[in-house]
Amino acid sequence: MTRTYLLMALRRGDPLAQILAGPDRGRGAPRSIEEIRQLGRMPTVSKVRVTADHEICKLILRDRRFGVVTPNNQALPQLMRWVLTKTDLELPNLAEPPSMLVTDPPEHTVYRRLVGQAFAPKAIAKLRERVVEVTDDLLDSMKSAPRPDLIDEFCERLPIAIIAELLGLPDDMHSTLLRWGDTGAPLLDRGLTWATFRRAVEDMAEGQAYFDEQIARRTEDPGDDVLSTLVTGGELTHREQVANAALLLDAGFLTTVNMLGNGIALLTRHPDQLEMLMERPELWPGAVEEILRYDGPIRITGRIASSDIDIADQHVEYGSFVLLLLAGANKDPTVFAEPERFDVTRPNAAEHLSFSGGVHSCLGSSLARLEGTIALRALFERYPDLHLDGPPIPRGLVNLNSYRSMPAMLHAA
Numbered sequence: 538m539t540r541t542y543l544l545m546a547l548r549r550g551d552p553l554a555q556i557l558a559g560p561d562r563g564r565g566a567p568r569s570i571e572e573i574r575q576l577g578r579m580p581t582v583s584k585v586r587v588t589a590d591h592e593i594c595k596l597i598l599r600d601r602r603f604g605v606v607t608p609n610n611q612a613l614p615q616l617m618r619w620v621l622t623k624t625d626l627e628l629p630n631l632a633e634p635p636s637m638l639v640t641d642p643p644e645h646t647v648y649r650r651l652v653g654q655a656f657a658p659k660a661i662a663k664l665r666e667r668v669v670e671v672t673d674d675l676l677d678s679m680k681s682a683p684r685p686d687l688i689d690e691f692c693e694r695l696p697i698a699i700i701a702e703l704l705g706l707p708d709d710m711h712s713t714l715l716r717w718g719d720t721g722a723p724l725l726d727r728g729l730t731w732a733t734f735r736r737a738v739e740d741m742a743e744g745q746a747y748f749d750e751q752i753a754r755r756t757e758d759p760g761d762d763v764l765s766t767l768v769t770g771g772e773l774t775h776r777e778q779v780a781n782a783a784l785l786l787d788a789g790f791l792t793t794v795n796m797l798g799n800g801i802a803l804l805t806r807h808p809d810q811l812e813m814l815m816e817r818p819e820l821w822p823g824a825v826e827e828i829l830r831y832d833g834p835i836r837i838t839g840r841i842a843s844s845d846i847d848i849a850d851q852h853v854e855y856g857s858f859v860l861l862l863l864a865g866a867n868k869d870p871t872v873f874a875e876p877e878r879f880d881v882t883r884p885n886a887a888e889h890l891s892f893s894g895g896v897h898s899c900l901g902s903s904l905a906r907l908e909g910t911i912a913l914r915a916l917f918e919r920y921p922d923l924h925l926d927g928p929p930i931p932r933g934l935v936n937l938n939s940y941r942s943m944p945a946m947l948h949a950a
Contacts, residue, residue, distance in 0.1 A: 540728035546583050553582040556837070556862070557727055557935055570865040579851045579859070586857055589865025591872045591890070593849045597859060598894035600848065603840035604641040605897060628741040629748065629783035632724040635776060636784045642896060648781050649900065651770045655703060655763045661903040664699065668911050671698045676919045679947065684926055687943040692797040693790070695912055699904070700789030704782070705762025706751070717744045718787045725936040741783075748779045785900075793905045795834030795939035796825075798929070800913050802940065803828055803879055805925050810881045811917060818914060824881035825909040826889065829867075831879050833891030836864040836938045863890050864938070920947040 546554035555569040570589050573580065579588040588594060597603050634640050637648040654660060675694050679685045697711050697718075706714065720740040723733050752768050752775065759765035763785065768778055804811045804824075814820050839860050842853045853859060867889045868876035880886075892899035899905070917923060929943040 540730065543728045551583050553585065553587060553860070567864075567868075570862055570868075573862065574865060574869075578849065579853075585860050586853065587860040587862065589862040589869065590849070591866040591869035591888075593851065594861045594863065594866040594890055595894060596848050597840050597861060598838075598890065598897070600846070601642070601896065602843050602846050603859070604843050605639050605840065628738065629745050629780045630724055630741060631721060631780075631784045631787050634780075635774075636780045638784055638788070638897070645896060647771060648773075648777070649896075651767055651773075652763050652781075652785065653900065655766065656900050656904060658903045661907055664904070665907060665911070667702070668695070668699060668908055669915075671695055672912050672915045676915060682947075684944050684946060687801055687945050688794070688798055688929075688940055689942070691912070691916065692794050692801070692943070695797070696790035696793035696905075696908055699908065700786060700901075703762065703789070704764045704786060705755075705760055706764070706786075710747075713747075714786060715790075716740065717783075718791055721783075721787060722791055722932075722937050723934060726934050744783055745779055748782050749775075752778050752782070788899070789901055789904070791937060791939075792834045792899065792901065793908050795937060796829060796905060796909050797912055798940040798943055799832040799834065799938065800825070800828040800909065801916070801943065801945075802925070802929055803832055804913070804917065805923070807879050810879060814881060814914070815917065815921070818918075820881055821910050821914045822906070823883070823886060825906055825913070826886035827879065827881050827883050828909070829891040830873070830883070830886045830889035831867070832938065833863060833867055833889060834938055835891055835893070835936060837862055837936050838893060861890075863893075866890050922946075922948050 540558070543554050543558035547558050552566075552569040552572040556566040556573075559566055559569070573582060573587055574589045576582070578590045578593055579586055581587075588597075630636065631638055635644065635648075637645050640648065672695055675691050679690055682690065685691070693715055694711070697715055698708070701708070701711060701714060717740045720736045721744075723729055724737050729737075751764060755762075755765045755768045759769045764782055767773070767782055767785075773781075804814075810824070814824055837860060839858055842855055842857045842859070845855050846853045867873070870876050872888060873883070873885065892902040892905075924946055926944040926946050929940040932939045932941045
C-alpha cells in the first residue's frame with residue numbers, strides 16, 4: 538500500500554516521493570532534499586511533516602515528548618500483517634517492538650541499560666588491539682586477490698567479526714549472520730516489495746531458531762558476553778531477549794559497513810583529501826566524522842509527537858509523524874560552511890546527526906568510530922595504489938545509505 542502511494546506521488550513530482558522511491562533513492566536524492574529545505578523549516582509534504590533543518594532535527598531527537606512508536610500502538614498493522622501473510626508476529630523484526638530501536642522509555646531504558654556498559658567508550662577502547670588484529674588479517678587475506686570486492690572482503694568482515702565476538706557467537710556463523718543482516722535491513726525502509734518482505738521473513742524465522750538455541754544455552758551456562766548479559770541481567774521476556782539480540786547484531790555491523798564503504802568511495806574520489814591524511818595521520822578521527830557528515834550511513838529517521846508541542850518556532854500536533862532528513866541536516870548551510878565540500882579538516886564535522894541523538898542515540902557509535910579510524914587508515918596505508926575498478930554499486934535502500942559491491946584494484950597497473 539505504501540509503495541503504491543509513493544509511486545503515484547512520484548509521478549506528480551513530489552520531492553518526498555523522489556527521496557523515498559525515486560531513481561536516486563539509495564543516494565539520498567540531494568536535489569529533492571534541497572527542494573524541501575526551500576519550502577520551509579518543517580513543511581508538510583505528501584501529508585507528512587518533514588524537515589532538513591539541523592536545529593529542528595537535533596531538538597526533536599533529544600526531546601522525550603517525541604517517541605518512536607505511535608501513541609495508540611501498532612495493533613491494527615500487526616493484525617493486518619498476520620491476515621495477509623500468516624507470518625509469526627513473534628519474529629525478531631528489528632523494526633518492530635520490542636526491539637529497542639522502536640521502543641520508548643521506560644522499556645527502552647531497561648533494554649539499553651542492560652547492554653550499555655559493553656558499548657561505553659572505556660569498554661570500546663579496550664577493543665582497539667582486537668580491531669587492529671582483525672583489520673590486519675583481512676588486509677593480508679586480500680593480497681592475492683586480483684580484484685577484491687571491498688564490501689564483501691573488508692567492509693563487512695571487520696564489523697561482523699567484532700560484534701559476533703562481543704555477543705559470543707562463533708566465527709563459522711559470520712557469513713550466515715551477514716546474510717540475515719542483508720535481508721533484514723530493508724525492513725527499515727518504506728514501501729517494500731512483496732518479494733523483499735518475504736525473504737526477510739524467511740530469514741527472520743531462521744534467525745529466531747538460532748537465537749532461541751543461543752539463549753537457552755546462556756540461560757543454563759551464562760558467559761561473559763553481551764548476549765549472556767541480555768539473558769541473565771534482567772527480567773526480560775524471551776521475545777524481548779530475541780528481538781534485542783537480533784538488533785544488537787544488525788546494529789553492530791550494518792552502520793559500520795556503510796560508513797566504511799562510503800568512506801572508501803569518498804576518499805578515492807577526493808585524492809587531495811586522501812593525500813592529506815597520508816601526510817598527517819592524526820587527521821583520521823576527524824576524517825571519519827566528515828565521512829559521517831557528508832555521506833552518513835543513516836539518511837532518514839522519524840519521530841511521533843506524544844502531545845501538542847511547540848519547537849523552534851514550529852507547532853506539532855499530537856500524534857503527528859515528523860520525518861527527519863538527517864542527510865539534509867548534515868548539510869544545513871546554517872551549520873556547515875560550504876556543506877557540499879568534502880573536507881577532512883572541517884572543524885565542526887562532529888556536529889553531524891548520523892548517529893541520531895537523545896535516548897535513541899546509536900549505542901555502537903564509539904565502536905563504529907574506532908573501527909572506521911583504524912580500518913580506513915590501515916587500508917590506504919597498506920595499499921596506497923588502491924583504486925576502484927568501476928563505480929561502486931549502491932544497495933538502493935533509503936534509510937541505510939550503503940553500497941552492495943565495490944570491486945577494487947589494490948596495486949597500480
